Amino acid sequence: MLGVGAGTAKLTIDEHRAVDVQLNAAFARGLKVSGRVKHLAFMSAAGADPTAAATGSGAAGMARYARVKGEAEEAVNESGPAVVSIFRPAMIIGSQHTPWLLEKVLPAFSFVTPAKYKSITVEQIAKAMIATSLNTPAKSDVYHYPEMMALNR
Numbered sequence: 001m002l003g004v005g006a007g008t009a010k011l012t013i014d015e016h017r018a019v020d021v022q023l024n025a026a027f028a029r030g031l032k033v034s035g036r037v038k039h040l041a042f043m044s045a046a047g048a049d050p051t052a053a054a055t056g057s058g059a060a061g062m063a064r065y066a067r068v069k070g071e072a073e074e075a076v077n078e079s080g081p082a083v084v085s086i087f088r089p090a091m092i093i094g095s096q097h098t099p100w101l102l103e104k105v106l107p108a109f110s111f112v113t114p115a116k117y118k119s120i121t122v123e124q125i126a127k128a129m130i131a132t133s134l135n136t137p138a139k140s141d142v143y144h145y146p147e148m149m150a151l152n153r
Contacts, residue, residue: 003043009059013068016058020072028080039083039136041129042076045069046090046117046144077140084140085132087148089125090117116144127152 003024008016024042031037045060050070053063077084110118128148143151 008065008068009057009062011058013054013058013064016064016068017071020068021075024072025075025079028076028084032079032081037081039085039133040076040081041085041087041132042073042080043087043089043125043129044073046088048073048086048088050074073142083137085129085137086140086142087125087129088116088142088144089120089148090145091119092125093119093121115146118145120145120148124148124152 003020028040028042031040045065047061047066048069049066050073052067052070054067056062056064058064058068073086076086113119125148128143128151131151132143141147
C-alpha cells in the first residue's frame with residue numbers, strides 16, 4: 001500500500017490524507033472492481049484511531065497521525081475487497097524510518113511494553129502478511145504484535 005513514511009510531520013492533514021486515505025482507498029477500490037482480488041493485506045500503524053484529534057503534529061505516534069491511519073483503515077475496509085487484513089505494527093525494526101537509537105534501546109524495555117506495542121521486524125511483518133495471503137482469513141481483522149507473531153509460527 002501507499003504511505004508517506006517519516007515525512008508525515010511536514011505535511012498538512014489534507015496532504016497526508018491525500019496519500020494515506022485517498023490513494024489507498026482508490027487502490028483498494030480498483031482491486032475490488034477487478035473482481036479478481038478477494039483479500040488485501042494492508043499495513044497501518046499501532047494506535048490507528050479515526051476519532052483521534054486532527055490537530056497537532058502528523059508525526060508517527062501522534063494524534064493526527066493516528067487519526068489519518070484510522071481513516072485509511074476505514075476507507076480501505078469500505079472500498080476494498082471482501083476481506084481486509086489490517087496490520088498495525090508499533091516500532092518497526094529494520095525500517096529506514098526508525099531512528100537507530102530507538103531500534104537499539106526500546107527492545108530492552110519489551111518486558112514492560114504492552115503486547116500490541118512491542119517492536120517488530122520488517123521480516124516478521126512481511127511473514128505475517130504473506131501468511132494471511134496464502135491462507136485467506138474468513139473475515140476482515142486487525143493484527144497487532146501478538147497476532148502477527150502467531151502467524152509467524
